Amino acid sequence: MARLSQLVPSSGHEPPILVDDPFSEAVLSSPFEFQHALREAGPVVYLSSHNVYAMGRFEEVRAALVNWQGFESGNGVGLFNPRHETPYRRPPSAILELDPPIHDAPRHALEQALGPRMLTGFRDGWARTAEIMVEELLNREVIDAVADLAEAFPLKVFPEAMGIPEEGRENLLLYSDHNFNSFGPNNALVENGRAAFTKLVGWMGQQGSRESLRPDGLGARIWAKTDEGDLTAAQAAGVIRSLLIAGLDTTVHALGAIIDAFLSAPRQWELLRAEPTRARVAFDEAVRWASPVQTFFRTATRDIGVAGTKIPEGEKILMFLGAANRDPRRWDNPDQFDLNRDPSGHVGFGMGIHRCVGQHVARLEAEVVLHELARRVARIEPSGEPKPHLNNTLRGWKTLPVRLIPA
Template identity: 60%
Template sequence: MTATLEPGTALPADDADPFSHEVLEDPLPLHAALRDAGPVVHLTRYDAYAFARYEQVHAALVDWQGFQSGAGVGLSNFRYEKPWRPPSLLLEADPPRHDAPRRVLAKVLGPRALRRLREAWFADADILVEQVLAGPAEFDAVTALAEAFPLRVFPDAVGVPAQGRENLLPYGDHAFNAFGPSNDLVAKGAPRVAELSAWVNAQCARDVLSGDGFGAAIWAASDRGDITPEQAPLVVRSLLTAGVDTTVHGLSAVLYAFATNPGQWRRLRAQPSLARVAFDEAVRWESPVQTFFRTATTDVRVGEHVVPEGKKILMFLAAANRDPRRWADPDAFDLSRDPSGHVGFGMGIHQCFGQHVARLEAEALLTALARRVDSIELAGPTRRHHNNTLRAWESIPVRVRVTED
């Protein structure tokens, strides 16, 4: 994972595979090597250009004119390759095609909508936590909490029927794997792609969704002419694709952070209003979304080097979020830090449209836990879930000590 200089140029080059199981298990050494090598590194294995420092990642995220999303935010280049599904109108589109769907979602997921959900989600979090704490003191935080809570509240908010919700996680897992190369992780999900895609697409239809959720509000926007009837199901699909897995792994990240940093858990218990700060700090620290690609629309100068037109760049969001040039003591999970400015939700016009929804889910769950749990610690070996794009957990066994009533 040591970068070298390409012959005849000063451009650092690295033949590492960011999507190998070794790197997916522990990406930090590669991230450090890429940051140290320079502002841009040629990844020779994929003929892509890596940005791992905060300055360059942030700049690329906000420069949609120079680094487009419309050619795909994965390794596949939509200029030449057919995508495996119709591209996302939010994630894989640029202005002007991106604008109307973005405006609709900004309203649908706006502060008023979240205020209506707040009381119900806090109550749901209390119920879930009480159910979990009524059982053994040792349990898996991933399945019992990080997966259970989003699957409990978010599909309800969208208006998806209860039956079949177990399809959401494997569908999202494959969607995020598909942003990487066609490796064994993509092959693993391939047998179920048609089945899962058909189920998700069916949930996006107007007559399947409940009349009072985010999905119905998106269809109502099409009735007003804000988007077309053809766009409406694709916007709903974006919610279902991006709104579950990322939140699950963000919650897993913050629960792991507290299980391994008891002093920070005590700080949260003493000041529960830090719940949102804790979630954002965990997103910075663990970066559930590790990478995204862009495509250069012209020759783009980065420092002393040029990224050629048409080439893919790979933005290492996770590396930027631990760049010591931007963050003091970046490897520490610290609730006294101001994590705002992290790129875990992206930046610019393609910044995650559901980030405030995820923050509300995290605030509800962490507040309920802080009220009832004195301490949380690891109870056994943890296990990662490998994904080409996501930093995910398969299992986090924890032991809790419950507050006596």
């Protein structure tokens, strides 16, 4: 269990200082004590382990996320600051690390491709896939809810919808995982994944090429924007790579979070079975409760005052989405997974113009999977010790052994 963070009192308008490392293995494995200390220390805290400012309370985190003019993404959403440091990660992403106006065209293309109306056409096919998968899983005594469900379902349906070749799709998870790891410090997690990631860069580039995509997939629709003059070829390829990341990682970790949430609160599973229409509430409550995306960095574009603390221009600030989503100032009994709660407004997928566009994919996939599980499964029971998946940005499970008890 992670120890409580040490707190150095502040003087005047200087923020309090926390000395624990939020990217240590202990905190990444179980972040809740650290997050509690962060929130209680104050609205803005200085993390001496990485020389950055940090926010963990809901009000300040949400306000900073929507204020892209004051807290930019274009200087990177990771710890690395290209203004002062030699790069240890790849250049900024095609959308996530851009600000208006160059952010607008690729973001619009993404929203059109992954909007709820466009995704509706996939519902029936994805529901049928969920039916077949759950039927097969019910024939096993024990399953790994991560590998057998949370990873298997998105890897089956979303790359197919994008129109990318079936061979090598498992590489998408490895590529995306390292991408999110690199937002943190250049620690052992980053070093351990660098060699495999480097080998996949060329392969990943091919997945975004026009020639490799089926003409009836979402990827081809993105490329059609170049014919209309809405995107350049480089933007189209970058958007497709971003789509593959946004449409997989958020979904994989959200599905894992949902299963974990129901393990923690079996009576909530009974409630979902009785009222399957609560599937969307269950999705958002699980994302609030678990926050698969734990953190993102921004950079102050000018000297900005937050709750009496001045954040100097050019300084990085680390926003703890997971801490904000369990802030008792915003949520009653925040550590409880509760389907009677209204979880809307959580910051689990960010907020404002950089809010995760892949959330619509995750929400639809989770909905069809939950409907099928609720129809066929009476209980979900633990069946072994789960193992956390360590990542500098994401929080999830490496393994989550469970039993599905048929209805």
